[in-house]
Amino acid sequence: MHISDGILRPEWALLWYAVAIPFIAVGIWEIKRKRENNPAYMPLLAMVGAAVFIISVWHIPVPVTGSCSHPIGTPMAAILVGPFATVVLSSIALFFQTFFGHGGLTTIGANTVSMGIMGGFSGYLLFSGMRKVKSPLWLAAGFAGFVGDMVCYIVAALELALSLNPGSVLSHWALYSIGYMPTQIPLAVAEFVFSAGIVQYIADRRPDLLEMRIGGGVVNA
Amino acid sequence: MPDKFTLIAIALMAVISVSLAIGAYVGYKSGSEMEGTDAIVEDTAASTVGAEATAIGPAITDVVGEPAGFTIAGIIAGFIIGYYWPEVFRRRESDA
Numbered sequence: 656m657h658i659s660d661g662i663l664r665p666e667w668a669l670l671w672y673a674v675a676i677p678f679i680a681v682g683i684w685e686i687k688r689k690r691e692n693n694p695a696y697m698p699l700l701a702m703v704g705a706a707v708f709i710i711s712v713w714h715i716p717v718p719v720t721g722s723c724s725h726p727i728g729t730p731m732a733a734i735l736v737g738p739f740a741t742v743v744l745s746s747i748a749l750f751f752q753t754f755f756g757h758g759g760l761t762t763i764g765a766n767t768v769s770m771g772i773m774g775g776f777s778g779y780l781l782f783s784g785m786r787k788v789k790s791p792l793w794l795a796a797g798f799a800g801f802v803g804d805m806v807c808y809i810v811a812a813l814e815l816a817l818s819l820n821p822g823s824v825l826s827h828w829a830l831y832s833i834g835y836m837p838t839q840i841p842l843a844v845a846e847f848v849f850s851a852g853i854v855q856y857i858a859d860r861r862p863d864l865l866e867m868r869i870g871g872g873v874v875n876a
Numbered sequence: 877m878p879d880k881f882t883l884i885a886i887a888l889m890a891v892i893s894v895s896l897a898i899g900a901y902v903g904y905k906s907g908s909e910m911e912g913t914d915a916i917v918e919d920t921a922a923s924t925v926g927a928e929a930t931a932i933g934p935a936i937t938d939v940v941g942e943p944a945g946f947t948i949a950g951i952i953a954g955f956i957i958g959y960y961w962p963e964v965f966r967r968r969e970s971d972a
Contacts, residue, residue, distance in 0.1 A: 657914045661930035662922055698960040705956035713946060714912055716899035721908025722916060723900075755945050756935040757914075815921040827924070834917040860965050 656727070656769050656811035656835075657752065660759030667818035672764030675746065678772050682743035689737065699864060700740065703732045707741075708748040711770060712757050715845065720837045726846040727770050730778020730803030734796055734854055735864070738779040745771025769810040778803025778850075792858050793851040800850025804843040808835040 663671075689696045710728035717723060732741040746767045752758050758766050778799035785795035812831035813824075820827035858865050878886070903910045915929075922928060931938075937945035 659918060659929035660932050662918055662927055695964055698963040702957050702960045702964060705953040709950055709953035712949060715896060716903050716910055718899050718902035718906065718908070720913075721903055721906060721910060722913050723903075723910050724913040753933065754936050755949055756931070756937040756942070759930075760932050812917070815918070819921050819925050819927065827921070831917050831921055834920060835913055838913040864964075 656766065656807050657749075657758035658762040658765050658811065658814065660761050662759075663762055663765060663814070663818040665761075667814070668761045668765060670764075671762075671768050671814065675742070675764045675767040675772065678739060678742040679746055679767070682737075682739035682741070685737050685739040686743060689740070693864070695861070695864060696736070700736050700744070703736050703741075704744040704747060707732050707744050708751060710849075711745075711748060712752050712755055715842060717838045717841050719841065722838045724835075724838045724842055726800075726842050726849070727774045727804055727807050728846075729770055729775040729807070730782070730799040730846070731796065731850040731853055733775035733779035733803075734782050734799060734850075735857065738775050741775040741779075742767060742771040745775065765814050766811075769807050769814060773810040774803045774807035777806040793855040796854035797847040797851030800846035801843045804839065804846040808832070808839050811835070 686696075686700065690700075707728040710726050712725060714723040714725055729741050729745055732744055736744070746763060749758055749763050749766045749770070750760075753760055753763070781802050782795045782799035785798060786792070809832050812835060813828050815831050816824045816827040854865075900910060918929060935945075936948065939945075940948070
């Protein structure tokens with residue numbers, strides 16, 4: 656989902672920046688508010704930020720398809736530190752990833768929308784919904800990871816189709832999505848596993864962090 | 877003798893490393909390029925309009941190569957996570 660410089664038309668690159676910036680602004684406000692309530696929030700934020708950076712840059716080989724790709728980590732991050740704060744972490748991670756040949760400076764907005772906003776929020780909303788119907792914590796976190804990963808790549812495909820193929824958006828959106836899926840589905844399963852494991856581990860060790868994040872009723876149901 | 881947490885962390889690291897190595901080995905042995913899907917799909921999309929990916933700034937991986945570059949990234953992220961881990965997960969006195 657890392658779109659490079661030179662791929663998107665300038666007006667689309669600017670539009671995605673315009674979409675991402677309000678989310679980043681709210682995320683900065685969310686971080687300031689939460690760090691006042693819990694001193695452990697900032698260390699957790701730093702840890703999750705480093706995790707998102709490395710999870711979303713490290714290519715994992717998928718021998719079945721003969722290619723490789725990476726999970727995104729933002730659904731798990733949204734559960735742990737909040738969806739808006741996750742957008743901030745994503746934009747920072749994406750900036751540093753440009754120095755590792757992933758993505759581009761002009762496309763940080765577009766990549767933030769797919770990975771940070773759509774990946775994070777879709778996972779977070781699914782997690783919250785499943786917890787409200789008494790789903791086990793690990794299962795809700797796992798499905799959040801799986802779905803958030805899929806949504807991220809579907810949105811990245813849409814970004815490419817909207818910018819490059821305005822006359823045939825739907826057919827090219829489908830084409831690019833199908834291009835991502837064979838490799839991404841096994842990695843979404845991996846995203847299910849580590850999202851479920853890490854969230855459950857933190858809930859066991861530091862339930863106060865999750866209670867602060869989404870409300871005790873949702874976590875402890 | 878390392879504590880239980882360290883043993884689990886080392887075992888987990890070994891499992892992940894072996895899984896990655898086996899995945900890459902099987903992929904290359906089957907004759908695949910093991911190229912990233914981001915680049916594959918992006919190149920396909922760009923080819924429909926004759927666009928081409930460019931790089932505005934230099935990348936660390938251009939200088940040291942991808943294996944060394946991603947190792948550097950992993951080390952940096954690992955140090956950050958390790959540095960903050962005790963602060964977040966240290967058992968509180970009330971739990972003891």
